[in-house]
Amino acid sequence: MMGVIYLTKLIGAILVVLATTNVGFIYAKNITERYKELWGIKKEISILKSQIEYAYTPLKDIFLQIRISAIKGHESFWQRVSREIQKNEAKKIKNIWEESIELELKKGYLSAEDLEEFRGVGEILAMVDRKQQVGMIEMYLSRLERNISELEKVKNSCEKTARTLGVLAGVFVTIILW
Amino acid sequence: MDLKNIIPVELRADFVRIVSSSIGLEEIRLRVGQVTRIIVNNEEFILNKSIIITRSHIQECLDYISGYSLFAYENELSQGYITVEGGHRVGVAGKVVCEKKGVKTLKYIHSINIRVAHQLIGCANDCIEYIRKQKGIYNTLIISPPRCGKTTLLRDIIRQLSKGNNHYKGMNVGVVDERSEIAACFEGIPQNDLGPRVDILDGVSKAQGILMLLRAMSPQIIAIDELGGEKDVESLEYCITSGCGVLATVHGKTYEEILRNKYLGELIKSKRFKRYIILSNHNVTGQVQNVLDENGKTILI
Numbered sequence: 001m002m003g004v005i006y007l008t009k010l011i012g013a014i015l016v017v018l019a020t021t022n023v024g025f026i027y028a029k030n031i032t033e034r035y036k037e038l039w040g041i042k043k044e045i046s047i048l049k050s051q052i053e054y055a056y057t058p059l060k061d062i063f064l065q066i067r068i069s070a071i072k073g074h075e076s077f078w079q080r081v082s083r084e085i086q087k088n089e090a091k092k093i094k095n096i097w098e099e100s101i102e103l104e105l106k107k108g109y110l111s112a113e114d115l116e117e118f119r120g121v122g123e124i125l126a127m128v129d130r131k132q133q134v135g136m137i138e139m140y141l142s143r144l145e146r147n148i149s150e151l152e153k154v155k156n157s158c159e160k161t162a163r164t165l166g167v168l169a170g171v172f173v174t175i176i177l178w
Numbered sequence: 179m180d181l182k183n184i185i186p187v188e189l190r191a192d193f194v195r196i197v198s199s200s201i202g203l204e205e206i207r208l209r210v211g212q213v214t215r216i217i218v219n220n221e222e223f224i225l226n227k228s229i230i231i232t233r234s235h236i237q238e239c240l241d242y243i244s245g246y247s248l249f250a251y252e253n254e255l256s257q258g259y260i261t262v263e264g265g266h267r268v269g270v271a272g273k274v275v276c277e278k279k280g281v282k283t284l285k286y287i288h289s290i291n292i293r294v295a296h297q298l299i300g301c302a303n304d305c306i307e308y309i310r311k312q313k314g315i316y317n318t319l320i321i322s323p324p325r326c327g328k329t330t331l332l333r334d335i336i337r338q339l340s341k342g343n344n345h346y347k348g349m350n351v352g353v354v355d356e357r358s359e360i361a362a363c364f365e366g367i368p369q370n371d372l373g374p375r376v377d378i379l380d381g382v383s384k385a386q387g388i389l390m391l392l393r394a395m396s397p398q399i400i401a402i403d404e405l406g407g408e409k410d411v412e413s414l415e416y417c418i419t420s421g422c423g424v425l426a427t428v429h430g431k432t433y434e435e436i437l438r439n440k441y442l443g444e445l446i447k448s449k450r451f452k453r454y455i456i457l458s459n460h461n462v463t464g465q466v467q468n469v470l471d472e473n474g475k476t477i478l479i
Contacts, residue, residue, distance in 0.1 A: 058247040058365070088242040090187040128285070130249035 009178065017170030024166015028159045033109035035155050038148045040071030041118065042141065044078070049137045052130060059125065060085055077104035097122025117143060181206065181292065184242040184262065186235045189214055192226040206292040210236060239290055243268050253381060256281045257357065265295035265362025265369030295362055297370050301327070302334035305455050308469045308477065309335060310346055315399055317418055317450060320427040321436055322457035328427040329359050329403050331457065333370055335425060336360070336401050340373025352397030353378045354387030360403055385409035388417050399423040411441040418450050432456065433474045
């Protein structure tokens with residue numbers, strides 16, 4: 001009888017440690033993936049900026065170009081925006097942009113604040129003046145740069161800690177409950 | 179491009195009802211505060227009398243025309259038009275923004291005129307034999323008043339020379355298309371049929387374009403539309419002296435009138451051109467009234 005109780009406790013303890021470890025790893029992964037996605041957006045928007053600034057390329061073609069060098073998970077976003085603006089169905093570019101974010105980017109690791117800032121790019125695209133557009137994109141890129149460097153600090157300090165804390169929290173809970 | 183897709187969504191049903199195909203459709207005009215008017219076979223129709231065009235209709239139309247990318251058409255806009263897929267030309271009018279070098283762009287656009295592109299394949303059949311010679315062409319100047327079909331004729335001559343036939347080989351023709359009227363390039367692809375041996379420089383000044391083509395593409399013939407300024411004529415002379423055939427058009431009514439032209443006159447007096455094609459608009463657009471030789475003598479049979 002004692003053996004069965006002991007075995008149950010042991011299985012429970014292992015499950016607790018596994019669960020908390022998993023939470024720690026998920027937290028760390030969220031930070032890493034968000035960091036990767038922000039870097040991806042930085043690269044993608046930089047292409048957008050240079051194509052508007054120097055090549056005078058129409059948006060549908062820029063989006064298709066970006067899709068080719070976009071990070072995994074973002075291709076469908078650029079593909080969708082390019083497809084939608086060619087439909088000519090009385091939609092504003094801003095709305096097409098926002099809809100595409102809702103459908104394609106929300107499933108990623110970007111935070112609500114990241115997505116909110118990214119939504120602003122849709123408004124920039126609706127502007128007529130090229131210089132103003134480029135200026136606004138530069139502002140967005142510098143904000144993005146700041147967010148990335150802040151996240152990098154968090155990533156460096158918290159990533160390992162989160163994983164370790166996950167394991168330790170599991171062990172701690174197990175000792176208390178034992 | 180289906181023209182239906184570049185007009186505001188509200189107007190499309192009526193447009194489809196009136197225009198069953200783009201054959202015969204000449205113009206679509208949208209003006210703020212007015213109804214939309216279309217010209218089909220020289221007859222004016224109104225699209226949905228209850229819809230008065232607003233600024234947002236114009237913006238919607240501009241979004242479709244430019245693919246939400248007006249910034250990409252800055253140069254075209256400063257000249258007052260955008261060429262869309264299919265070679266159709268969209269003219270715009272509004273507040274002109276100027277800077278030192280000239281027109282920078284247009285804002286508060288309140289009028290849009292969509293002019294449907296037309297090609298008259300074969301309209302050069304009557305005069306092509308006066309231009310061709312066994313090797314190459316006679317340098318030719320087409321003289322015509324506005325709206326008499328000189329660009330249409332030039333386009334067909336280019337197509338026939340580039341294509342060749344059983345008796346003559348096709349030739350490499352370089353086209354300097356400053357206002358995208360000859361080839362009607364959309365995103366670099368000619369929308370008009372200019373034959374298989376054509377290299378087009380789109381949106382560049384004639385003077386610059388001639389030199390670029392000569393250096394880069396070694397054409398046998400260079401074609402340009404609407405000769406005008408001193409620089410155009412200088413580049414053209416350089417082109418002729420470098421052994422390249424020339425096809426050009428100029429606004430005018432008669433050979434004598436062009437002879438008095440400040441810049442072009444000298445070129446004519448020195449007999450750089452061997453053929454002059456004079457157009458009239460009496461019966462059919464692009465109808466050849468006369469063909470002259472280098473001395474201004476009629477050779478039309």
